[in-house]
Amino acid sequence: EIVLTQSPGTLSLSLGERATLSCRTSQSVTNNFLAWYQQKPDQAPRLLIYAISRRATGISDRFSGSGSGTDFTLTISSLEPEDFAVYYCQQYGGSPSRFIFGPGTKVDV
Amino acid sequence: EVQLVESGGGLLQPGGSLRLSCVGSGFTFSGYWTHWVRQAPGKGLVWVSRIDNDGSSTTYADSVKGRFTISRDNAKSTLYLQMNSLRAEDTAVYYCARSWEGAFDLWGQGTVVTVSS
Numbered sequence: 111e112i113v114l115t116q117s118p119g120t121l122s123l124s125l126g127e128r129a130t131l132s133c134r135t136s137q138s139v140t141n142n143f144l145a146w147y148q149q150k151p152d153q154a155p156r157l158l159i160y161a162i163s164r165r166a167t168g169i170s171d172r173f174s175g176s177g178s179g180t181d182f183t184l185t186i187s188s189l190e191p192e193d194f195a196v197y198y199c200q201q202y203g204g205s206p207s208r209f210i211f212g213p214g215t216k217v218d219v
Numbered sequence: 220e221v222q223l224v225e226s227g228g229g230l231l232q233p234g235g236s237l238r239l240s241c242v243g244s245g246f247t248f249s250g251y252w253t254h255w256v257r258q259a260p261g262k263g264l265v266w267v268s269r270i271d272n273d274g275s276s277t278t279y280a281d282s283v284k285g286r287f288t289i290s291r292d293n294a295k296s297t298l299y300l301q302m303n304s305l306r307a308e309d310t311a312v313y314y315c316a317r318s319w320e321g322a323f324d325l326w327g328q329g330t331v332v333t334v335s336s
Contacts, residue, residue, distance in 0.1 A: 145322035154314055154328055166322075198264055209266040211264040
């Protein structure tokens with residue numbers, strides 16, 4: 111069974127600062143099936159990054175994804191007010207194949 | 220507009236049944252795997268179930284296997300989730316979503332299911 115771990119649980123930063131969020135998977139990612147989502151209170155999640163490093167349609171280039179194997183990073187280059195939210199990583203894989211989310215990282219002021 | 224719209228949530232007692240629906244529009248519904256993802260109050264996202272493009276293959280999370288059934292009607296661009304033997308721990312916002320390249324690229328607004336006596 112795949113397990114995703116995100117760190118830190120909460121990241122307290124200021125406007126303009128760089129945010130670095132970590133996601134570790136218990137099984138190596140195959141086919142680059144690793145994605146990141148942003149969720150604000152009372153809203154549905156929004157896809158930010160798919161295939162480890164590809165930005166979804168309409169996503170600011172402030173957001174970037176990187177990593178390989180079992181260690182992955184979402185970076186927000188310079189925090190804007192609308193970036194304060196919870197961020198989830200997600201992997202598709204395993205046997206049988208499943209979609210698994212990490213527990214989330216909250217980015218707040 | 221490309222969107223997914225869920226309906227069918229509600230309040231019911233443990234052991235009850237409910238069917239959720241999700242209508243897709245603005246895209247070729249049959250071209251995508253579609254899923255249900257839930258989020259309990261104050262908790263994270265949990266994938267529940269997926270169905271492939273033509274409904275021939277389904278997969279479930281262990282927590283709902285044998286109790287929930289996912290299905291779709293491509294002629295109506297609609298995804299369903301039949302939920303039986305509901306438990307308090309099934310209380311959540313239920314989102315439908317489509318996937319592409321292993322990621323959920325389109326989400327509905329969610330429908331609330333509350334299981335309580």
